[in-house]
Amino acid sequence: MKKIYFFIWVALLLHACQNRPAHLSPPTLKGDAHYAYAIKQSDGWITNPDHQNVMVAMNALKAYETGDTALLRKCVADSLTVYYDGGFYKGGRHEFMFAIKEALKALKNLRIEVKDCKSVISKDHEHERVTTWYTQYWINQQGQPDSADMVDDARFKDGKIVVCYDYMRRYKTPPRPAPKGRE
Numbered sequence: 001m002k003k004i005y006f007f008i009w010v011a012l013l014l015h016a017c018q019n020r021p022a023h024l025s026p027p028t029l030k031g032d033a034h035y036a037y038a039i040k041q042s043d044g045w046i047t048n049p050d051h052q053n054v055m056v057a058m059n060a061l062k063a064y065e066t067g068d069t070a071l072l073r074k075c076v077a078d079s080l081t082v083y084y085d086g087g088f089y090k091g092g093r094h095e096f097m098f099a100i101k102e103a104l105k106a107l108k109n110l111r112i113e114v115k116d117c118k119s120v121i122s123k124d125h126e127h128e129r130v131t132t133w134y135t136q137y138w139i140n141q142q143g144q145p146d147s148a149d150m151v152d153d154a155r156f157k158d159g160k161i162v163v164c165y166d167y168m169r170r171y172k173t174p175p176r177p178a179p180k181g182r183e
Contacts (some may be wrong), residue, residue, distance in 0.1 A: 048119040048128060054154050057064060057130040058115065063151070065112045067104050069097045077160040084166040108139040128156040147171070 056075050063072035071091060081090045089099060103108065115133040122128075137147045148168045155163040169171075 020153070044123050045120040045129075046123055048121040050121075051119070052159060053128055053130045053154075054117055056156070056159060056161065057119075057132055057152070057154050058114070060154070061112060061132060061134070064100065064104075065110055067101070067110075069100060072100065073097060075161055077157060077162045080162050080164070082164045082166060085168040106141055109137075109138040113137070119150045130154050130156065 060072055060075035063069070063075065076093055076096065079090075079092050080096060082088060082096070089096060113135045114133065117130065117132045119130045120128070130153075132150075132152045134150050134152075135147060136150050137145065140146050148170050150169075151167040153165040153167075154161045
């Protein structure tokens, strides 16, 4: 009986490996791909070989973590837009530094653990972006530890951040502990 099941399983496996009709095959990235949605600038980005924007993005994140507004001031343009969880900021650098100082008052022992970072530039060299994935740990105003997974997508112009999209994923379960040696 086991031999029959084995042969049936092999026959099903071979049948599954047969060439599928084009409409059932997964799209390929090479050649003429057919996506479920139209992409305005499909494949219009390349990895940016210049690491300057990554250094600026990392410095800005470190400045936020440590509350170093002097360093943060060097990383952002004279005017910028920041979209964050629950709102957005659009205005000058000076007012942004004041807003950051106020926001940091609610976070004690802020720690950031960067997971990954990617710098890209459009093929026409008109647009530059750095995306950073990280986990942020802090103690809230009630004295409870909290954490969130974060993604920052920063747009650059002339080596400075002009727009930043800040995405946050909070947890309904108790927060993850900060990495050892970081409290």
